[in-house]
Amino acid sequence: MKATGVVVEYNPFHYGHAYHVRQAKTHTSSDVAIAVMSGSFLQRGEPAIVSKWARTKMALQNGVDIVCELPYIYAVQKAETFANGAVSILDALKCRSLFFGSENGDIKAFERTAHAWLEKKEEIDLFTKEKVKEGLSYPAAAAAAFQEVIDPTHLLDLSKPNNILGFHYVKAILERSPHIEPFTSQRIASGYHDQELPEHQKIASATSIRKALKEHGSFETVTSYLPEASLKQLHDYHSSYDLLHTQEDYFSFLKHVFHTMDTAELKGIYEIEEGIEHRMQKAITHASSYEEYLSLVKTKRYTWTRLQRMNTHLLMRVKKNDMHELLKEKQAPYIRLLGMSKKGQQYLSLVKKELDVPLVSKLSSLSHPALDLDIRASRVFSLPISEPMQTELTEAEFKTSPIRYDEETGLFQSR
Amino acid sequence: MKATGVVVEYNPFHYGHAYHVRQAKTHTSSDVAIAVMSGSFLQRGEPAIVSKWARTKMALQNGVDIVCELPYIYAVQKAETFANGAVSILDALKCRSLFFGSENGDIKAFERTAHAWLEKKEEIDLFTKEKVKEGLSYPAAAAAAFQEVIDPTHLLDLSKPNNILGFHYVKAILERSPHIEPFTSQRIASGYHDQELPEHQKIASATSIRKALKEHGSFETVTSYLPEASLKQLHDYHSSYDLLHTQEDYFSFLKHVFHTMDTAELKGIYEIEEGIEHRMQKAITHASSYEEYLSLVKTKRYTWTRLQRMNTHLLMRVKKNDMHELLKEKQAPYIRLLGMSKKGQQYLSLVKKELDVPLVSKLSSLSHPALDLDIRASRVFSLPISEPMQTELTEAEFKTSPIRYDEETGLFQSR
Numbered sequence: 001m002k003a004t005g006v007v008v009e010y011n012p013f014h015y016g017h018a019y020h021v022r023q024a025k026t027h028t029s030s031d032v033a034i035a036v037m038s039g040s041f042l043q044r045g046e047p048a049i050v051s052k053w054a055r056t057k058m059a060l061q062n063g064v065d066i067v068c069e070l071p072y073i074y075a076v077q078k079a080e081t082f083a084n085g086a087v088s089i090l091d092a093l094k095c096r097s098l099f100f101g102s103e104n105g106d107i108k109a110f111e112r113t114a115h116a117w118l119e120k121k122e123e124i125d126l127f128t129k130e131k132v133k134e135g136l137s138y139p140a141a142a143a144a145a146f147q148e149v150i151d152p153t154h155l156l157d158l159s160k161p162n163n164i165l166g167f168h169y170v171k172a173i174l175e176r177s178p179h180i181e182p183f184t185s186q187r188i189a190s191g192y193h194d195q196e197l198p199e200h201q202k203i204a205s206a207t208s209i210r211k212a213l214k215e216h217g218s219f220e221t222v223t224s225y226l227p228e229a230s231l232k233q234l235h236d237y238h239s240s241y242d243l244l245h246t247q248e249d250y251f252s253f254l255k256h257v258f259h260t261m262d263t264a265e266l267k268g269i270y271e272i273e274e275g276i277e278h279r280m281q282k283a284i285t286h287a288s289s290y291e292e293y294l295s296l297v298k299t300k301r302y303t304w305t306r307l308q309r310m311n312t313h314l315l316m317r318v319k320k321n322d323m324h325e326l327l328k329e330k331q332a333p334y335i336r337l338l339g340m341s342k343k344g345q346q347y348l349s350l351v352k353k354e355l356d357v358p359l360v361s362k363l364s365s366l367s368h369p370a371l372d373l374d375i376r377a378s379r380v381f382s383l384p385i386s387e388p389m390q391t392e393l394t395e396a397e398f399k400t401s402p403i404r405y406d407e408e409t410g411l412f413q414s415r
Numbered sequence: 416m417k418a419t420g421v422v423v424e425y426n427p428f429h430y431g432h433a434y435h436v437r438q439a440k441t442h443t444s445s446d447v448a449i450a451v452m453s454g455s456f457l458q459r460g461e462p463a464i465v466s467k468w469a470r471t472k473m474a475l476q477n478g479v480d481i482v483c484e485l486p487y488i489y490a491v492q493k494a495e496t497f498a499n500g501a502v503s504i505l506d507a508l509k510c511r512s513l514f515f516g517s518e519n520g521d522i523k524a525f526e527r528t529a530h531a532w533l534e535k536k537e538e539i540d541l542f543t544k545e546k547v548k549e550g551l552s553y554p555a556a557a558a559a560a561f562q563e564v565i566d567p568t569h570l571l572d573l574s575k576p577n578n579i580l581g582f583h584y585v586k587a588i589l590e591r592s593p594h595i596e597p598f599t600s601q602r603i604a605s606g607y608h609d610q611e612l613p614e615h616q617k618i619a620s621a622t623s624i625r626k627a628l629k630e631h632g633s634f635e636t637v638t639s640y641l642p643e644a645s646l647k648q649l650h651d652y653h654s655s656y657d658l659l660h661t662q663e664d665y666f667s668f669l670k671h672v673f674h675t676m677d678t679a680e681l682k683g684i685y686e687i688e689e690g691i692e693h694r695m696q697k698a699i700t701h702a703s704s705y706e707e708y709l710s711l712v713k714t715k716r717y718t719w720t721r722l723q724r725m726n727t728h729l730l731m732r733v734k735k736n737d738m739h740e741l742l743k744e745k746q747a748p749y750i751r752l753l754g755m756s757k758k759g760q761q762y763l764s765l766v767k768k769e770l771d772v773p774l775v776s777k778l779s780s781l782s783h784p785a786l787d788l789d790i791r792a793s794r795v796f797s798l799p800i801s802e803p804m805q806t807e808l809t810e811a812e813f814k815t816s817p818i819r820y821d822e823e824t825g826l827f828q829s830r
Contacts, residue, residue: 256798
């Protein structure tokens with residue numbers, strides 16, 4: 001059996017994702033598709049709109065065979081760390097290929113660029129640091145350094161978000177897992193960050209779907225953009241917990257962190273650097289929304305996304321030293337299994353014996369500080385939910401074994 | 416001009432309090448009554464039902480001339496520390512007497528008991544420690560030690576809450592401010608902790624009033640037990656902030672603390688001792704309410720009240736070392752003025768020059784770690800309020816100068 005890997009957030013799962021999974025299987029001639037999915041908090045430093053369990057169900061009902069959690073230590077990170085973590089998990093699961101969507105669509109361009117980067121790595125690093133010192137944000141500096149060091153005719157456009165991610169997947173593959181074959185296809189129809197729902201087609205960006213959900217407060221406007229299974233999971237989650245999570249729901253908790261930590265403690269939090277804690281501390285006492293707060297903190301030096309990640313680390317109180325220690329290892333310390341189809345289950349029973357990394361089905365089976373952070377993330381994620389549902393959801397984390405889906409009957413199996 | 420002091424929480428201000436203030440002035444033949452009032456969190460470790468500003472207004476409209484805040488470092492403490500802090504502030508404000516209500520009602524009994532205690536202090540301490548080791552809670556151990564060391568015929572009944580507080584006021588006076596004369600009168604009609612509203616009289620306990628407010632969700636049932644000014648302030652607060660604060664409103668924030676602090680950090684919090692942090696950590700993940708959580712933590716060794724105080728210190732993340740440092744001084748480091756009547760203002764202008772302790776009218780006028788804790792308490796207190804009202808209330812802390820009340824016109828003065 002052959003497996004291909006995809007790296008996803010499914011926030012929420014939409015027709016574009018369904019198309020992507022189908023493509024992944026056909027383009028790579030694979031039997032199963034394995035999704036490495038961010039858990040409670042996402043790469044852009046935002047909470048997921050619904051729990052990882054609801055999103056796992058959406059995925060399984062739409063062609064994904066295995067869903068694993070991308071640990072917090074990789075999930076809420078810049079593209080490079082995010083990609084390295086995801087590739088290490090797909091590698092550990094014996095995937096023979098990785099499939100991603102991109103604005104560019106030509107895998108040769110990614111390979112060329114990654115090779116060029118690897119050759120001139122030090123030179124680019126040096127340039128990047130200089131640009132950062134001049135006041136550019138890290139992604140802007142990296143892109144500019146690239147331009148200066150490498151012949152631009154060979155380059156990917158690294159200002160496009162999916163090109164950046166794809167570049168880091170391919171780079172990670174070249175650096176650490178050369179037996180994985182990378183594939184890409186051009187993303188169709190909608191841009192990653194498109195704010196508005198499109199008028200004449202079914203594929204809309206997850207961003208525009210979340211925005212519509214938030215603005216209209218009902219599922220009606222997004223019905224035609226979401227597969228039935230996604231809609232049902234969103235519906236069920238919303239009626240159980242009375243919430244679709246947004247950053248604003250965590251603002252009081254973030255305030256609590258700032259109110260009760262002194263500057264020295266704030267400085268000990270991962271990614272908090274260069275005195276930004278003073279700026280944040282000042283801003284948060286005056287702001288009455290997360291949006292307002294972040295606008296007060298924003299400077300040219302930091303991207304919005306990076307600031308959001310910093311604030312998620314603050315909300316989670318993730319310490320610098322702890323995170324640096326956990327990121328030292330090149331290989332993900334475990335594979336947390338969230339769900340599988342029957343075919344996925346078959347695949348896992350075949351490769352199980354060859355795995356070098358523990359496969360975690362039940363939280364009680366492994367104790368690891370990175371896994372503790374995933375548990376913490378689940379609990380913090382649940383804080384805005386009213387009681388007793390909040391406790392119900394966090395307790396489920398310990399009771400839920402991976403979700404089993406029977407793709408023939410279309411039913412989830414009771415355990 | 417002669418001033419008498421009362422130590423209060425006014426949670427909320429009711430007819431019993433009004434009677435107490437009148438008595439204080441007449442029994443001690445004083446011109447002004449100074450109330451030292453707990454701020455955001457109270458002696459039993461609970462949040463106040465409304466802000467200190469609303470409670471200050473209630474007091475001024477009902478015969479109190481000066482309201483000062485009892486700093487957090489004294490307010491959320493066992494009776495002894497609470498009383499010492501309060502007496503030190505009344506002393507600093509040149510009060511010549513202190514008036515308190517008690518179950519006993521005979522000041523001689525208090526003086527006798529306090530003298531006896533001072534004489535046999537070490538012996539009692541020794542006995543108390545032994546009883547605590549045997550598993551008794553501190554108050555129960557202290558009462559038992561008393562019984563054994565001192566002839567019980569001379570004793571106050573120290574199982575009664577207001578006798579305990581009164582005893583500590585008188586003891587503090589004997590130890591540190593012998594020029595203050597203590598007065599007491601028997602509390603009438605209702606017990607301190609009475610749960611039910613009485614049927615045929617106007618004086619109900621604050622506990623029963625809060626309980627009725629919570630259960631009925633309206634002001635109707637309590638109308639006849641509260642002076643008009645109190646009702647109005649409660650009404651106004653509730654319509655501005657859509658909340659009358661209870662401990663349950665802070666439960667998610669307390670969970671956040673536990674989710675994001677490890678055991679070593681929990682152990683560093685003031686009053687967390689003897690491994691109770693493990694018990695708490697375990698209980699909080701399973702409990703879906705504060706009440707349920709505390710029931711799971713409760714043992715014979717700790718009173719409910721002490722556990723509530725511990726959890727308030729956790730919510731505030733008050734560190735052991737910081738608190739121990741702040742409690743070393745025998746004298747309150749400042750007097751925070753919350754409000755005054757015209758007569759109160761006259762009194763203050765008379766004694767102002769003699770004050771040995773800074774009188775804080777505006778927060779910006781003094782920087783002190785104990786004052787920082789008061790500010791922190793205000794901010795934490797406001798967390799359950801929705802935005803933008805939350806920010807409004809916390810910003811007010813810095814803008815509000817003391818409330819001025821004109822007792823002749825019955826109007827608050829605009830500043």
